[in-house]
Amino acid sequence: MDPFEKIDDATLNAALQASGLSSLQSEDDKKQLTLDSQLLSGGSNLSVSQHQILALARVMVQESKLLVLDEEVVSIMVSIW
Numbered sequence: 001m002d003p004f005e006k007i008d009d010a011t012l013n014a015a016l017q018a019s020g021l022s023s024l025q026s027e028d029d030k031k032q033l034t035l036d037s038q039l040l041s042g043g044s045n046l047s048v049s050q051h052q053i054l055a056l057a058r059v060m061v062q063e064s065k066l067l068v069l070d071e072e073v074v075s076i077m078v079s080i081w
Contacts, residue, residue, distance in 0.1 A: 001035075001058045009035055015057040021050075 001012055012035055021033060033050055043051055059067045 001054060001061060007061050011061060012057070015060040016053070019053045019056040019060060021053050021057070 001007075001015070016033075016035075033046070033053075039045065043054075046054070056067065
């Protein structure tokens with residue numbers, strides 16, 4: 001979400017929560033996605049929903065004005081992560 005580490009953790013966590021991450025996972029989930037989670041090349045260890053949430057959260061912290069998501073866009077974003 002923040003490859004250059006310019007954004008504080010509180011802002012990043014707020015974006016993850018606002019984008020719906022908590023609705024996908026429970027607190028006792030061993031695969032819970034957090035800021036400390038290791039992502040494999042291309043995000044291969046993430047579900048499609050998690051990809052979409054990360055894309056949305058990334059846009060939120062970048063304060064973009066418009067976001068369009070569909071499966072093709074998510075696939076492209078996976079290849080550039």
